[in-house]
Amino acid sequence: MTSTDWLVIAAGATAVAWVCRYFFLAPRAAVSVATSGSSGIPEVTITVKGGYDPAQIRVKAGLPVRLIFDRQETSSCSEEVVFPDFGVKRFLPAFEKTTIEVTPPRVGKYGFTCGMSMLHGSLVAE
């Protein structure tokens, strides 16, 4: 094997390591705390564009929370948001805000995903 081969192997190994680290080990996107909205119910706006931003929201267990999904793209990948624990699946019209109200019954993590389970976010009830 030539030095070029070794170089390619080393570069490849680095690339794989980087891919795994970037996609699997990197800290997940911002954590946000739902704040009280004008109606008194805590609310948070989640921007939907290739993912959920913030993707983790801290909420109070047993209290309703209003999630305003602001979908800033037309990609069909993110056209639906699913909360399997609450049995909620909603269509998110592009460039519009869609409000979903859920009440996490007890302390725990409640995930939400896109319709095809590629994008992930979660509510952390405490």
Added chain:
Amino acid sequence: MTATQERAAGKRTQITAEHIRIPVSGMTCAACQAHVQKALEKQPGVVDASVNLMMQNASVTFDPAVVTPDNLIQAIRSTGYGAELASPDQSAFDEQEARDRAQTEEFNDLRLKAIVSGVVAVLAMIFSMPLMASNAHAITGPVTDPFMLWVMLHLTPALETITPWAYRIDPRVLSYTLLLVTAAVMAWAGRHFYVRAWASFRHHSADMNTLIAVGTGAAFVYSVIATVAPGFFISHGVSPDVYYEAVVFIIALILMGNAFEARAKSRTSAALRSLVNLQPTSARVVRETEEVDVPVESVQRGDVIVVRPGERVPVDGEIVSGESAVDESMLTGESLPVSKKAGDRVIGGTINRTGTFRYSATTLGSDSVLAQIVRLMRDAQGSRAPIQKLADTVSGIFVPVVLSLAVITFVVWFVSVDVAGGSAPMVRAFAAAVAVLIIACPCAMGLAVPTAVMVATGKGAELGVLIKGGEALQRAGDITTIVLDKTGTVTAGKPTVTDFVPAPSVGRAADDVLRILASLESSSEHPLADSIVRYAKDRGLALSVATSFKTIAGRGAMGVIDGVAVMAGNKALLGEHAIDTTPLESSADELAMRGRTPMYVALDGVLSALVAVADPIKETSREAIARMHSMGLEVVMLTGDNEHTARAIANETGIDRVVAGVLPDGKVTEVKRLQGENRIVAMVGDGINDAPALAQADVGMAMGTGTDVAVEAADVVLMRGDLRTVAQAVELSRRTMNTMKQNLFWAFAYNVIGIPIAAGVLYPAFGILLSPILASAAMAFSSVSVVSNSLRLRGVRIA
């Protein structure tokens, strides 16, 4: 400008406003109007409110994130006026519309882009030929790609004769032109792949777009270098090949696949869409003496509505006058029109066939049957089947894994070709890595189960079977035992007189005995009494009023009618009064054996007749049970009745096992016992008395009457009281499970087989290698095939 309008102007930039019209009742003057308007304006989130006294409604613009229509209704009601939303759960209807609009736009957009880039791809291919020919002179490397080989062997000679002029163009001009054209296609038709890939990347996530963007992006960058600095490649002994036509072809094929997918996906919700479309927009309401056409939103409870033949019933209600046959097939699956008369319920969305009738509106808005069905369907289509878990797990890590595999493919190819002393290791390694990126398709996995759930729940609704979600669907497919509640499920749940046997040598006409008996029973509240009264009335007998009346619990009743002492009841009751029942005893025993409940009648202390009452078996029950047997299901009947009656019904319908004398709470125990015997149990009941047993069963099926949709405890709601729909529900679930399994198998197998082939595992043994173009074609059609397979469920014939 009013305060509201000012507020509105200030806010309009940052909020999405929604508009709603709410019918308000009880307003009589301008002061009322102002009162309601003020109350609405005070609500946080209300941008604009205007109340119209003449139209009796309020028109409100509001921020849905802050205030809901329900809040607005409450605000109006707090002022003392009536308000109610008539349009059934507008959100479900609007959402469906928004989704349809988005899907149509998406499809049109994708189609245009796919067609244009497809044409460009073919042209790019044609003009790449001379380029390849000229490069081939620079460096001669072996052609390993079967597609390219085919192109060179068959297409190039043909092109050379058809378009010889193309071969005379300067190769540099050709490659720069292709560069520009490709860049244009990427920037226009393929733009969303790159934008979305970048957006996902920023979130540390990756999806299908990432793969396409990286694959085509790498091919493009490689080609640009080969175009701008071909000397760099030649000096390393590599042909400066360009992949422009491949980039355009990949984009065109994937867009085409996406367009087909968008079209197919919109078909999966066809059933829900047709339900939404059932909602009529206007109603002909009787106001004062006139008939006025009003929008369905302004119909109020208690309004009298006129429906003519051929028209749709606008909202739910109860017939006041007139008779007709109503086609309810769209909601209950019942194919024959149902005859309706005064006092009967009609459902909004059904079609009036024969007569004109007037009815009074009862349930409106989100409580209406149609809205409940739409909501239930929507929730069901949004639910996940447990079988999807594996697919979800794989989808989550799929793309990064494929990216890694592409890198490994590149390294392995490069090193092995180089070590073996082969030519152009870079080119081959590069083509294989791009093919891996392009062939991988996470979409098929994501679509496998949800599309099947969508189509199956829609198909179910057409049959009058509402399945509440993916989990119920999956469990219903595994059922081994069906437990039927007798009353109202196997039988009609409405006892009727089956036999009336006058005693031999009674000095009265049979009708006279019946008339006196029915007059006595008309004072009773026993369910059997009602059947006797109906029987007599159907014979046109005029009943009298009892002058004295007494019920003897568990035995019967006695009283005096027109001076005659009447007694009706069992043998024990008559025995206590020393009345001889022997002349009719053999008849009574025989009737009891046939599952009927016999009752003796004595007039003035003399045995006069025997009347038998039974809850008739539904016409369809026998056939339904036979069908369940043919599907390999065991059928058990639970009933509170005595063993005799239960046995008789079981024999007549072919039921395998009977558990008689079960108290209401005993049903749960019985279901548990069957589950303990490793059976997967479906319980079929009316949903009211049987709620605990329905909840206990693996699948609870509530047999509705066409109006009770929201049965909480049930997993499946059967819209009409036909036992055959139970078999249909199981059959549909079984077929859906098959479809899901096929889809998942295909989606996994496609990637598990396709990725290694693209990586070149077959090359050492068979010399097979996929070009990125072939890979993109395979990828584009793998997800389409999954959706199409789910759509096949629509056409399945379920008897």
